[in-house]
Amino acid sequence: MTDTQILIESRPPSVANLLVERVEATPDAEAYRRPVPPASGQGPDDWASVTWREAGDRIFAIAAGLIDLGILPQERVALASATRLEWIFADLGIMCSGAATTPVYPSTNADETAFMLSDAECRILIAEDAAQLAKARLRRSELPGLEHVVVVEAADAVAAEGDPEGWVLSLAELEKRGAALLERDPGAVRARIDALRREDLATLIYTSGTTGRPKGVRLRHDAWSYMGRAIEATQLMRSDDLQYLWLPLAHVFGKVLTAGGITVGHVTAVDGRVDKIVENLQVVRPTLMASVPRIFEKVYNGVAAKAREAGGAKYKIFRWAAEVAREYAKASQDSYRRTGNRTVPFALAAKHRVADALVYTKIRDAFGGRLRASVSGASALAPDIGYFFSGAGIHILEGYGLTETSAANFVNPGEAYRTGTVGRPLPGTEVRIADDGEILLRSPGVMEGYHGQPEKTAEVLESDGWFHTGDIGELSPDGYLRITDRKKDLIKTSGGKYVAPAEIEGRFKAVCPYVSNVLVHGADRNFCSALIALDGPSILDWAKEHGMAGRSYAEVVAAKETEELIEGYVRQLNEGLQRWQTIKKFRLLPRDLDIEHGELTPSLKLKRPVVEREYKDLIEEMYEGAREA
Known part of the structure; x- marks a missing residue:
């Protein structure tokens, strides 16, 4: 032993x-x-x-x-x-x-x-x-x-x-x-x-x-x-x-x-x-912090939006540094996976040193300057955002677990972390992938059952202790897990193609610095659409620079200029998607989604049925006149 x-x-x-x-x-x-x-x-x-x-x-x-x-x-x-x-x-x-x-x-x-x-x-x-x-x-x-x-x-x-x-x-x-x-x-x-x-x-x-x-x-x-x-x-x-x-x-x-x-x-x-998070990070100067993806998304979007507002050379430097960070992170992680050492080509290392002095040090300082690692969980982090922070020296260790399994079942292991995965199973946790791709878990952390609901318990918990997570995933040969989607959230278009909305939503968050929440829809439809909520402070700052100072959030969102701005990011998103995954139409929501209206859980997960029900008219509007295949 x-x-x-x-x-x-x-x-x-x-x-x-x-x-x-x-x-x-x-x-x-x-x-x-x-x-x-x-x-x-x-x-x-x-x-x-x-x-x-x-x-x-x-x-x-x-x-x-x-x-x-x-x-x-x-x-x-x-x-x-x-x-x-x-x-x-x-x-x-x-x-x-x-x-x-x-x-x-x-x-x-x-x-x-x-x-x-x-x-x-x-x-x-x-x-x-x-x-x-x-x-x-x-x-x-x-x-x-x-x-x-x-x-x-x-x-x-x-x-x-x-x-x-x-x-x-x-x-x-x-x-x-x-x-x-x-x-x-x-x-x-x-x-x-x-x-x-x-x-x-x-x-x-x-x-x-x-x-x-x-x-x-x-x-x-x-x-x-x-x-x-x-x-x-x-x-x-x-x-x-x-x-x-x-x-x-x-x-x-x-x-x-x-x-x-x-x-x-x-x-x-x-x-x-x-x-108080921003203020506290400067005072506490932690070496370790756990978070949810929304915090990293907000930090990334805030930095990107400020750079865009500065315009000219500063925005070009940020965009260049962001790409260098992603390239560096991918090369470094790939090298570690192959050799156990983090080595990158000399030219890339030289560019990284310059970008570090110009951009990355400021980002690390915003987290207190001593952060050794940050654990991210509760929902998926967009890989492009993860690679950006990794290359900037903020090491995000994604993990995975559920309420029914006491939260922690997988976590990325320190130096060997791989962006886009949730790492390897904790010691004592068993995992297997079912024929339909569902992740099954067994460990001492698995629940006894649902209180007073034996029928619900039997639906997810087998007699030998295997728990059906409802998540779809893939295991690498050396045990790293990648979550592809919720089993119940997979979209099947009317053309018979399966689409993972969370993957597309995550990509859009990495592309658009003004997005707060996005919901991709398309079940039984002949194309995918999206409901997009924008981040208030970021889009209002953009509006000031574009002749809309003093307008409310709803007025800015309704403006033609804002729609054209977001349309550009949707086109950028679509360039990297398969044809059946692309967003053909979208609508901007009049306000951001929140916990108070029941659209987000307290851990900031999207409640799809609630949002789709609340904005049913906008969804139907996008499909009016569309020929269903």
Whole structure:
């Protein structure tokens, strides 16, 4: 048995055990950093450090507080909050109490929040603030089993008329109750941890489905301890890393990062405010950051748009540097695949040095200047954008996983990463490709099933543990996986040709610096069309330079000049596509797609049925008079 196999097989039953091991091994080492507003109220936030011992004390106090409130093993505690350090402490406190966490995105409306809390039979809700408390209060009559709401922001933990006595309390009060219990019974939390079994429920997390009610995914304690040890074995995270964590922790991608951080023992700076990312990168200067493709797309589009606005020589330099970056990345990665060394032709290396001085250093500085690697997941990154950043020295390690498989199943391995693939399977994960191209997975991270839905579970989970992902992919001879599309999202035109919309959408994002979201349509039609939403700041900046200053987003999008601009990029896209893949017609949407209108999931995935239903008239307009084959 190899060292890696031993590491995986010797894992403890739960991430709670890994936490105890970490606190005992490095109690005084820095564990987390959190933003603190400056005393002057001006300038960037300061950052305060928390040691593993301090983190462990707070987590145990929360766990003991939950025990004092009467929570029993495997009962559910909901957690509705944006990403912040208290989210991590609360989640770990819930698991250390033996209970199971039901994460809720803070953007979830009251109706869906009530559904999840009711379906999961949550006894306690840990809510970030008054807004999250209000959702529970609004639907309290539908939640008779909800006994307490614990509010993170102490000032918002205010009881209202009609609230049962003790129904609302602050997180500080919960921790105080926990500290008192630990004084009376110092071993109360350790007893709960010691009693945890691998098969016990740790997380009941609801998928942000594209249609209908979300399904509750049951993940065992063993899933998270496996993920922690598997990440450690890949050396994706290192003990000397400083990770910047802003991703939604209500998503499994965010949760798996916390498991890896505890196992490896590196420092994590936590702040979920998306509007602070640019500022925080300059202050935190991380060596590691996980993200979703949309962030890299926005950075790339922003840089490209600024260069275009500058015009003349600057725009020519950027376009030249972008092509050099892609050429360099492809040559470097190909060389590493063949020889194990990153070598490129002398002439290309010389061009790269010049482009680095003119362009790439500024891009790296925007990420803090120390970024060793960035993990990208949740959806596909357009290869051209990936190659651009790779050549610029921002190494994006794409990964792949699903809520039903605890987020991480594949990841690109450090120096050996290959843009356009999601890497190789984590140790302990098995993969096979079905006859129809569907990816099947089996690992300790695979879910127990869908909560209360055995029929739905049977549709995707075989009795021997193989999970049907619904994704189509290809495996290279040495185990690298390339995702080609969602099985259910493949388009078959009326001419009988199959089209992968995600591939075309990704290519367009790499071509057009003004696009925010794009949906390719064409099922049972005789040609493909597209609905295109533009990035507000980028297109408005372009509009100012073209005589449309002061116009609204909708007015700019409706302008003939804007349509002609985007039409040029569509033609550029079509040059690299097969005839049946080309976009014959497109429409610009009057606003960008967003979570609030239900068009994107909280992890920014496109909800195709919702968008196609909402803009049905625009789609039909594109096909009016078209002869169907």
